[in-house]
Amino acid sequence: MAPDILADPETDPTATYAVEPALVRRLTSRVVCSPRPEHRLTHTPVGGAPLASLPLSTPDDVAVAVEGARAAQRSWARTPMDLRERILLRYHDLVLERQVELLDLVQLESGKTRRQAFEEVADVALVSRHYARRAAGYLRPRRRAGLLPLATRTVEHHHPKGVVGVVSPWNYPLTLAVSDALPALMAGNAVVLRPDLQSSLTALKAVALLVEAGLPESVLQVVLGDGATVGQAVVDHADYVSYTGSTATGRRVATSAAARLVGCSLELGGKNSMYVAEDADLDRAAARAVGACFSNAGQLCVAMERVIVHESVADAFTECFVAAVQGMRLGSDLVYGFDMGSLVSAEQLRRVTEHVEDARAKGARVLTGGRARPDLGPFFYEPTVLTGVTAAMDVRDEETFGPVVSVYRVASDEEAIRLANDTDYGLNAAVFTRDVARGRRIAAAIAAGTVNINDGYGAAWGSTAAPMGGMKASGLGRRHGAEGITKYTETQTVAVQRLVPLSPFAGMSDEAFATVFTGVLRALKASRRP
Known part of the structure; x- marks a missing residue:
């Protein structure tokens, strides 16, 4: 230190x-x-x-x-x-x-x-x-x-x-x-x-x-x-x-x-989704999902709170993912070596606990986690994976902003896209597939300001030359790139007119001017001028 x-x-x-x-x-x-x-x-x-x-x-x-x-x-x-x-x-x-x-x-x-x-x-x-x-x-x-x-x-x-x-x-x-x-x-x-x-x-x-x-x-x-x-x-x-x-x-x-x-x-805010397609590298996807879901104990606007998995690989992925989560090292000492730290306050701990307990009471299964860890610190909560989440549960649509993720099964890319878009938010998303062209097609159909392929959030966030921001209830405007600086400016146009006026010449009638200008406009179109 x-x-x-x-x-x-x-x-x-x-x-x-x-x-x-x-x-x-x-x-x-x-x-x-x-x-x-x-x-x-x-x-x-x-x-x-x-x-x-x-x-x-x-x-x-x-x-x-x-x-x-x-x-x-x-x-x-x-x-x-x-x-x-x-x-x-x-x-x-x-x-x-x-x-x-x-x-x-x-x-x-x-x-x-x-x-x-x-x-x-x-x-x-x-x-x-x-x-x-x-x-x-x-x-x-x-x-x-x-x-x-x-x-x-x-x-x-x-x-x-x-x-x-x-x-x-x-x-x-x-x-x-x-x-x-x-x-x-x-x-x-x-x-x-x-x-x-x-x-x-x-x-x-x-x-x-x-x-x-x-x-x-x-x-x-x-x-x-x-x-x-x-x-x-x-x-x-x-x-x-x-x-x-x-x-x-x-x-x-x-x-x-x-x-x-x-x-x-x-x-x-965000209620961000990560889609694991049937051709994804499951070990890589599970490892990346840990960081995507639980970085900063989930207190990250671009963190994944929904993991959507193609049904043909859902069991295998979930097994890998839960094992990776259970292997996480929790702690907040001022040294390197831990995978997840503490929530920031009693208020954040309360919200996380309420979301998990509400889901549990309404039939969701806790695959791992689901409890506070006061032995580690006053606001620690274990990284938690839920399944069986329904629309009746607060965690399905409300932003938790904590270390809680829900796993959903889908039968197709189209169903995954519908679920990813079934939210008021549109900040960040991720697609895991070995076929990058397929990943780009899926990404283009997701209503989110940034979409990462084979990564959770770092690829888009770290691309500071490209804009980053939200659609729908996730915000207005962008940071990074040209938009991240021009938004702080007033844009001014200065136009100088030379040679000919934009009005009738001396002695020219208004009707004649309109006829001449009509010809000019047609000529500009014919020249393919924008």
Whole structure:
């Protein structure tokens, strides 16, 4: 573990996992709050010990943060793109160099395993490098076809929105705090970030590294508080909102943004399906399903909660899968070597328990798991595989957001597609087959923003040049790729008309002008001009 992260148990034996107060003071000094703010004590899922006392912002503090960010944004927008690029490339290096400290904080705040925490470090490095290298190309002025060849010269420009509000959740403390902020900053915006209180230290550390990389401090402001007050205040003041979280809250964010006529991007819930076709490599599919279903204890918006298996291989696959799940190593120590960590809170444990017990009471079979593990930590729950799930059970259609997956049998690809699409959500999906062309055909028929073939979520998530987001109730907009940065801009068209006017010449009647222009339009069609 990194030095200066954990309190010394010899001097404070009740706070073995508490973060050093000196580090907390350094990190929280960046929070926009009053001189004497209210504080909130957070606890780690790893043992439940006190973690840190955090200062809370108020809605008035949010207004101050937005005002400060708006003032800083004007000069930041004039910063040359190559300087912004150097800052992000330096940030890429710092995140990798300081990963031990980041990993400790991610684990302490979320309860996930170290390997799954490393996914966040890798993701932030990937996003940093991608937008450092590609932002200028995504945003450069582009010539567009004008009304009349040679006579109309049209150029598309992208200007920053102004202040982008980022409201991020607790389940991916590093990734979701900064991976949406980075393209917003590269586009010339300032950012006001409200991370979830449970994951605030990781977010603050990520911001500190950005400042160390060269980002002006006032360009990225941080406020802390609950979603209903401080998060809502960010939504009420920002020029654009990026929100990741539940569908219910996402609807309220969208309503608030729409009332102000500002844009928003929303990555929301999912009830994601993985289909195992009859020609799949079953050992590989079972092994990949473990990570796809139980990474971050299932507290992952793109995690698989439904495994759909062709009936001809259902018994063989289920046997392999259950054996793999039973072999998982559970733990959340700050070392590598575990397959699944803890749920984040008592609320998450309650929801998981209720879904499993409701299914069990209504006739579902628990093939493995199905119980809490207080011997490992206060919020541990065993990875659980259910079968016999029906529409009468909450787990069938509601997002569990925990280590619970249901196995379903189907007789054909068409039936698998219907079941995968039989949900209000449309975030992520997976198809396992040896025939990639077949996998692509199935993928195209699934209503999900990303579909992985022979992988659970990493292939699509790690493809930072390609857009990622949800259909249906899983959200609006996309992160990653060109859409992940142009959404933070106002698109402007500048058209110059030369040589001939777009109106009757001197002495020409309106009727004659219409006749001439009709001929021009027909000629343009004949030339196959778009």
